[in-house]
Amino acid sequence: MKPPFIPAMALVLACGTALATPVPEAVAHFGAAEPARRLLIRSTTDIAAFAPVLELFARTEPGLGIDYEQWASNDLYERAAQACAERKDAADLLISSSVDQLVKLVNDGCAQVHRSEATAALPAGLNWRDEIFGITREPAVIVYNRTFVPPAEAPQTRFDLIDLLRPAESRYVGRVATYDIEASGLGYLFAFVDSQQATTFGSLLEAFGRSGAIATCCSAEIIDGVADGSFVMAYNVLGSYALSRAAQNPDLAVVAPQDYTLVLSRAAMIPKDAANPQDGTALVDFLLSAPGRVALQDSNLIIETLADEDDLVVRQIPLSPVLLLGLDREKRARFLDRWHATFPPG
Amino acid sequence: MPDPTRRPSIARRLALVLVLLFAGGGIAVAVAALAYGRAAADRSYDQLLIGAANQIAAATTLRDGRVGVDIPLSAFELLALAPDDRVTYAVLGPEGELLTGYDNVLPPATEQTFFRGTIDGEPARFAVAKRRFAERAFSGTVRAIVGQTTQARTALTREITQNALILVGAVALLMAALAILAVRAGLKPLRRIEEGLMSRTPRDLTPIDLAVPREVGGLVDAINRFMGRLDRQIDTMKVLIADASHQLRTPVAAIRAQAELAAEETDPRRRAQIVERIHRRSINLSRLTDQLLSHAMIIHRAEATAPEKLDLRRVAMRAVDEMDQDPALQGSSILLELPEEPVPATGDALSLSEACKNLIGNALRHGLPPVSVRVGPTPGGAEIAVRDEGPGPPEGEWADAGRRFASRSGVSAGSAGLGLAIVHSVAQAHGGALSFRRPPEGGFEAAISIRTPEEGAP
Numbered sequence: 082m083k084p085p086f087i088p089a090m091a092l093v094l095a096c097g098t099a100l101a102t103p104v105p106e107a108v109a110h111f112g113a114a115e116p117a118r119r120l121l122i123r124s125t126t127d128i129a130a131f132a133p134v135l136e137l138f139a140r141t142e143p144g145l146g147i148d149y150e151q152w153a154s155n156d157l158y159e160r161a162a163q164a165c166a167e168r169k170d171a172a173d174l175l176i177s178s179s180v181d182q183l184v185k186l187v188n189d190g191c192a193q194v195h196r197s198e199a200t201a202a203l204p205a206g207l208n209w210r211d212e213i214f215g216i217t218r219e220p221a222v223i224v225y226n227r228t229f230v231p232p233a234e235a236p237q238t239r240f241d242l243i244d245l246l247r248p249a250e251s252r253y254v255g256r257v258a259t260y261d262i263e264a265s266g267l268g269y270l271f272a273f274v275d276s277q278q279a280t281t282f283g284s285l286l287e288a289f290g291r292s293g294a295i296a297t298c299c300s301a302e303i304i305d306g307v308a309d310g311s312f313v314m315a316y317n318v319l320g321s322y323a324l325s326r327a328a329q330n331p332d333l334a335v336v337a338p339q340d341y342t343l344v345l346s347r348a349a350m351i352p353k354d355a356a357n358p359q360d361g362t363a364l365v366d367f368l369l370s371a372p373g374r375v376a377l378q379d380s381n382l383i384i385e386t387l388a389d390e391d392d393l394v395v396r397q398i399p400l401s402p403v404l405l406l407g408l409d410r411e412k413r414a415r416f417l418d419r420w421h422a423t424f425p426p427g
Numbered sequence: 428m429p430d431p432t433r434r435p436s437i438a439r440r441l442a443l444v445l446v447l448l449f450a451g452g453g454i455a456v457a458v459a460a461l462a463y464g465r466a467a468a469d470r471s472y473d474q475l476l477i478g479a480a481n482q483i484a485a486a487t488t489l490r491d492g493r494v495g496v497d498i499p500l501s502a503f504e505l506l507a508l509a510p511d512d513r514v515t516y517a518v519l520g521p522e523g524e525l526l527t528g529y530d531n532v533l534p535p536a537t538e539q540t541f542f543r544g545t546i547d548g549e550p551a552r553f554a555v556a557k558r559r560f561a562e563r564a565f566s567g568t569v570r571a572i573v574g575q576t577t578q579a580r581t582a583l584t585r586e587i588t589q590n591a592l593i594l595v596g597a598v599a600l601l602m603a604a605l606a607i608l609a610v611r612a613g614l615k616p617l618r619r620i621e622e623g624l625m626s627r628t629p630r631d632l633t634p635i636d637l638a639v640p641r642e643v644g645g646l647v648d649a650i651n652r653f654m655g656r657l658d659r660q661i662d663t664m665k666v667l668i669a670d671a672s673h674q675l676r677t678p679v680a681a682i683r684a685q686a687e688l689a690a691e692e693t694d695p696r697r698r699a700q701i702v703e704r705i706h707r708r709s710i711n712l713s714r715l716t717d718q719l720l721s722h723a724m725i726i727h728r729a730e731a732t733a734p735e736k737l738d739l740r741r742v743a744m745r746a747v748d749e750m751d752q753d754p755a756l757q758g759s760s761i762l763l764e765l766p767e768e769p770v771p772a773t774g775d776a777l778s779l780s781e782a783c784k785n786l787i788g789n790a791l792r793h794g795l796p797p798v799s800v801r802v803g804p805t806p807g808g809a810e811i812a813v814r815d816e817g818p819g820p821p822e823g824e825w826a827d828a829g830r831r832f833a834s835r836s837g838v839s840a841g842s843a844g845l846g847l848a849i850v851h852s853v854a855q856a857h858g859g860a861l862s863f864r865r866p867p868e869g870g871f872e873a874a875i876s877i878r879t880p881e882e883g884a885p
Contacts, residue, residue, distance in 0.1 A: 188513045190547040210511045277500050402514045403503040411496045411518075411527035 102163075103156035109149045112139030116146025120360040123161065124176035125154045125267070126347065126382070127301070130321065131176075134376040138367050145360055153299070154179035154266030158186070164352060165191035171354035174361040176216070178319065179266030180348040181273075181404035187212045188402055192350045195362045199369035206399030207346050213400050215346025216368045217382040220320040220395075221271050223336040224304060224327070229256075229313035230334075238340040239281045242316065246292040254292045258303050258312040261296040262420055267345075268298075271317045273407040273416060274343055274398055281340065285316075290423035308333055319345070321381045328381075341394040347382065348400055441610055442603075449599045456595045457588065464587030468580040472509060473541055473554065476573050479505045480556035483518060483571035487526075492564035494520060496527050502573075509579035515546050516574065521567025532572050549576045616643045620650075632658040660727070667723050674719065678712045722849045725778040726856070732775045734857075739770040739779075739802045739809050739877070746783035747800055750791075759791050762799035770802050772809045772877045774857045779811070779875070782853035785846040786813035786873050793817065794871060805876055808859065812874035819871025825863045850875060 109128045164171040192212035207215030236242040260268020276282045300322045306312040327333040351361040367373040377383040482502040517528035535542040553574040616639045634651040692698040790798040794815030801812045854861045859876040
């Protein structure tokens, strides 16, 4: 037993250091191979989803090399907060779907101001203090696998979902997934905003608890699970990933809940200690420009029209200090307590 | 005459005063508006702050002997009403321990509800709300402190101040416009007077007859008085010129005729007689010229010289002195009868003494010695009187005596006939008169009376 234990130890040690200084999940490079300028982006967006946009941008900026680091949202926040506190090793641009965490960074004075025509044109909820900008438009959706869910049972609202899960003999026991809100910053944000939006959230949690729903990480894994039949349905999945996968897999169906649909604008901010803020701001302006928005649309990061949008109640998550509430220590502890009553930790 | 373009302008002076007034007033209003704007902005945003703090304090609960806080969303929504401001908050237990929130929020040193501080160096405003627990398990005060940067306040302050200043500026412009209109309207009568004067013929010296406001009335009166004086002087001058031409033409013609005679005369004796006549006439002509000039001067002085206080005794003494020095009158004796006390009067000493000399000259030439000069007060003023022992002119001529050249036309041997006219003019200029009488003790007396102006009158 002893020899195999040594690499195991090494792995634990590696994990130990990883906990102290978080590391990216993946890195990629775009643009010039031997660049005159470098742009360091730390983002929660999957490289695959963002690559076409970055390649397009790199073509407009010859001599620019883009180092793209893909992070888990909580790690990204920790890394950025650390860079802000120590005033070193800051990225040139931060992009995160956990917009509450970016709002907190802005509130704590970690961002720098960027004003341009493009930022000035943003509506109030997508620009806070000219320091954080909403660049995408992604609904939180329900994804199900058509092979396991008959069309008659396909939920159109949260009430449908609750009704589906409530019966003790429901076919969906143990087969519905949602984000593990402790592991995923975005999951926490969606769940927290849900809890503020409607009283339905209590019933939903109760239904999840009764039906043995599963909380797991992260978008890609959850959708994989629905695709391969490990789960038949997933709640509060980011629409961008879901639509991308549904385009390739006809079994996957995407539903924007009709009682209300949360819409997230992934946020970008430029850290105050960015080494190359010029290219950071240039990328922000590009993302807000017409070509940038087309590229984001092509990557399903901007979903302009949801099915039957007229019937939808769209709840945009605004970039505002109100989002700080979910990050309050006590509030978070209480919310997690409530969550754990349904999804026991571990 | 000063260059008209460099004359001080009332409009410009008014503009300067207005500019100074508005600048001073504007600064005062700006300061006041800024203070007011700041107070108003502070008051409104302080309400939000304390509202949020109160909601957080109200959300503190006791659970298992421990204080917990379940901050309501509305507290943060209140804060978000200042859309671009950073927020910070902390809930502190009885010992100042952090229950939740930011660890860099410091409670105030004193028991204030509101205080100023900073968030990462940015100026900020803080509010404190308290909640006192007095239960078996827990006793003490929990404080909720909420802070927010001051961007929204500054913006509101600026907006309020700006609006106030715009209003003040508009009022100032309006007032300036009204002031300009008022000045124009105020100066209109002056322009009317100017137009009235400009459109007159050069000879027209009649009084201005325009309806003018009281403020300009004094000016119009002064102009009218001035024009009246000018008119009288021009009249005097016209008369003088007429007199002079009339008076001088005859003797000059006579002298010329005599001179022509002399040129043709061959008999030396008769020629000497003609020359003698030319000489005599020349002397008379020169006296006449003197008198004409003196008359002109005296009338001019009477019009133009400011009257002064004088002692009539001195006037009489001076006249007698000067007569004594006249070589033509050598040997005649003039008596002076002067009172002990000064005889005060108001007038022009020079013209009075000339008038007196004329009377003495008349008395010496036409009357009988001794000639005496008397000075004394009268009920309304004072007088100088010259008396001789002769019978004087017949009473029928007295009334006309003062008129110019009334006594005799042409030139007499001794007098140019202007003497009494001068005296008459002088007496009139002094508000008095030339009068004649035959005193009970005999002889003939001519007197110049002078009216003393009432006390206080100009």
